[in-house]
Amino acid sequence: MLLLQNLSNALILACTYILMAAGLTMVYGVLKVLHIAHASVYTVGAFVGVLAFTRLGNFWVALAIAMFVSGIFGVLIYRSTYFYLLNSPRTVPLIASVGMFVMFTDLLQKPFLMGAYQRAFPAGGAGLPAVKTALFSFTAKQVLILLVTVILLAIVYVILTRTKLGLSWQAASMDRDMASAVGVNLNQSIAANFFLGSALAGAAGVLVGVYNNSVFATMGDLPSYKAFIIIVLGGMGSLPGAILASLILAIVENFLVASIGYVLPRDSIAFLVLILMLMFRPNGLLGRE
Amino acid sequence: MKIKLSSLFVALTILSLILAGCASQPTPTPAVEQPAQPQAPEVTEAPAMTEAPLETEAPQATEAPAEEPAAPSGEPIKIGFFSPTTGFAAADGTSALQSAQLAVKIVNERGGVLGRPLELVYYDDAAKPDQASAIARKLIEQDKVVAAISGSYSGATRAAAPIFQEAGIPMLSAYAIHPEITKTGNMIYRIGTLATTQGRVGAELVGKVMNLKKVAILTIDNDFGISLTEGFKQHAAEIGLEIVLEEKYPLGETEFRPIIGKIKASGAEVVYATGYYNEAANLVSQARDEGLEIPIIGQEGYDSPKFIELAGEAAEGVIITTDLNRDSERPMTRLFLEQYEATYGEKADMVGASAFDAVMVLAYAINTAGSTDPQAIVKAISELKNFEDVASGPFWYYTPEREVVRPISSQIVRDGAFHLYHEFTDEALVKP
Incomplete structure (x- = not known):
């Protein structure tokens, strides 16, 4: 019973990782840029979400607004920075990305934006019911997270496999110049990719904000590296890999804590797993090459 | 692959550099020895002084004078201040800074110090020890402050303390509670209650006031949590509490499920959980979500209106030990709580009260000393008795180890606000 409860809690934790990592791995697939500032998009998403929610009182509208604004924010990041650095060595956009992340975090902490204090995000389960069985239970918040994650992943899956846009991303991830030569509008394709990936990060920010009932300027610190580790584990650029890695990491974290306690900070488990992966399967679980 | 790995490495290095800042919480030093045995202090006044406030002979220099105070004039007297207004500790640092500024305003409205205006020179240390030591030097050499206040965490405060000690400038630690801080030397005093003392009061609360026996302890893994738990366990053994489960968790943890x-399976009747308001809010919400209904006992780390805001319904019934009694009728406590809310539009917290009190103690000490001579200031603080001019007081007296002795209150959350649950005035219990 305790086992199943731990497993269901781990599943919810995994959902919060998946949305964040999915966006990151999509961006990596097309651009081959390690987009650390993705975590800023996540924070902005949560912030916009909480603002919209407190003004409008409807979680679903707030989620839509947050995802849209995050998407635009992501595209702006691309157009203002990475766009100019695509042909530089890969460490250049990486460093730009880290710089942006630090800058946005400090900026968001200014009193006229998010300020120093945590804000509550009291959306509860957005009206969804809690699920209680003899063996395990989900709170309304957990049902909400599971539902939103599954819906968003289904949408992403359809776009990736059934649309021209998805095809153009696949082409671009194989060879940008070649894709361009055979008629893919790279600029539009990459911008759309950033928009979708960033909207997912924004949704992740909103869901985590609701789950922990708190939104704050430095909330992206942790996801900035954890999402990154997840996409390395899963295989850079692989969406199923990111999902699998999120699940594994969440389960390992949950069960280690439940069985031996916090022998080491829970969040450092990810790094241990990363080291093992790089030693034995450097291309990740589902990576190609 | 080569490129991928190398850029991976660069990314990890850069990230770890950034995060090192956040992670550089003071490493939990095991050395949380009780500060030197209390050698039978001159118990001049019995601690029953709580209800006998103003009529003592205490030199209430700054206490509202009968007639209009003369407006302060002349060269301002500068005191230094540092707290984290950016980074992970920004909420506490901002509370501390705003409260200190409020105190300075009140002191100046009452006529300043030595007839001159009091001026707060403040810097942001981001709760980083290296920044705090640079700031300490700057405050001493460039700003030439007569005394300083740390509104920062233990790590940063410990880094700054020796610099002030060496320069012979008095420094007050507002709410950093690591035992080593005051051990730096005779210029370093503390406003907050030493963590081990507060842990002891927590055990008393569980065993004697609530009459419960089986405790599960959850410790936040830093100097703050470890010292609290140490004090708790020491007293728990003395009064016969049974510890059925003990776990540590890292700073910033969000997943307690x-x-x-494990707590549910342990048969505990009560949880003693150390931590700050954000961890605490997650802990109590998740505990209630998962159907764990036993009482949860916290301490001053929970003491923020944000705890109640973030935990919502789940916060109801949580009991904490703290220095700030929200229901106190003492004029200075009321003044602080009301003016803070009126000025900043937020409810005040314990961290703020401590920073506020640090300014009040310094203002009193400078006025009593009659000069800005560091030794005279320190002497005035060490001789302070039944000091009422503070929000988290009264301060009965300072021990020779420069720790304050005063009543400690426990507060319960009811109807979305902290209220008095029990006040501990037994001197043997609350004395560091």
């Missing part, structure tokens, strides 16, 4: 399952 696996531990909550």
Whole structure:
């Protein structure tokens, strides 16, 4: 019973990782840029979400607004920075990305934006019911997270496999110049990719904000590296890999804590797993090459 | 592959550099020895002084004078201040800074110090020890402050303390509670209650006031949590509490569900959980979500209106030990709580009260000393008796180890606000 409860809690934790990592791995697939500032998009998403929610009182509208604004924010990041650095060595956009992340975090902490204090995000389960069985239970918040994650992943899956846009991303991830030569509008394709990936990060920010009932300027610190580790584990650029890695990491974290306690900070488990992966399967679980 | 790995490495290095800042919480030093045995202090006044406030002979220099105070004039007297207004500790640092500024305003409205205006020179240390030591030097050499206040965490405060000690400038630690801080030397005093003392009061609360026996302890893994738990366990052994489960968790943890399952299985009647308001809010919400209904006992780390805001319904019934009694009728406590809310539009917290009190103690000490001579200031602080001019007081007296002795209150959350649950005035219990 305790086992199943731990497993269901781990599943919810995994959902919060998946949305964040999915966006990151999509961006990596097309651009081959390690987009650390993705975590800023996540924070902005949560912030916009909480603002919209407190003004409008409807979680679903707030989620839509947050995802849209995050998407635009992501595209702006691309157009203002990475766009100019695509042909530089890969460490250049990486460093730009880290710089942006630090800058946005400090900026968001200014009193006229998010300020120093945590804000509550009291959306509860957005009206969804809690699920209680003899063996395990989900709170309304957990049902909400599971539902939103599954819906968003289904949408992403359809776009990736059934649309021209998805095809153009696949082409671009194989060879940008070649894709361009055979008629893919790279600029539009990459911008759309950033928009979708960033909207997912924004949704992740909103869901985590609701789950922990708190939104704050430095909330992206942790996801900035954890999402990154997840996409390395899963295989850079692989969406199923990111999902699998999120699940594994969440389960390992949950069960280690439940069985031996916090022998080491829970969040450092990810790094241990990363080291093992790089030693034995450097291309990740589902990576190609 | 080569490129991928190398850029991976660069990314990890850069990230770890950034995060090192956040992670550089003071490493939990095991050395949380009780500060030197209390050698039978001159118990001049019995601690029953709580209800006998103003009529003592205490030199209430700054206490509202009968007639209009003369407006302060002349060269301002500068005191230094540092707290984290950016970074992970920004909420506490901002509370501390705003409260200190409020105190300075009140002191100046009452006529300043030595007839001159009091001026707060403040810097942001981001709760980083290296920044705090640079700031300490700057305050001493460039700003030439007569005394300083740390509104920062233990790590940063410990880094700054020796610099002030060496320069012979008095420094007050507002709410950093690591035992080593005051051990730096005779210029370093503390406003907050030493963590081990507060842990002891927590055990008393569980065993004697609530009459419960089986405790599960959850410790936040830093100097703050470890010192609290140490004090708690020491007293728990003395009064015969049974510790059925003990777990540590890291700073910033958000996922307590696996531990909550273990607590439920342990048969505990009560949880003593150390931590700050954000961890605490997650802990109590998740505990109630998972159906763990036993009382949860916290301490001053929970003492923020944000705890109640973030935990919502789940906060109801949580009991904490703290220095700030929200229901106190003492004029200075009321003044602080009301003016803070009126000025900043937020409710005040314990961290703010401590920074506020640090300014009040310094203002009193400078006025009593009649000069800005560091030794005279320190002497005035060490001789302070039944000091009422503070929000978290009264301060009965300072021990020779420069720790304050005063009543400690426990507060319960009812109807979305902290209210008095029990006040501990037994001197043997609350004395560091």
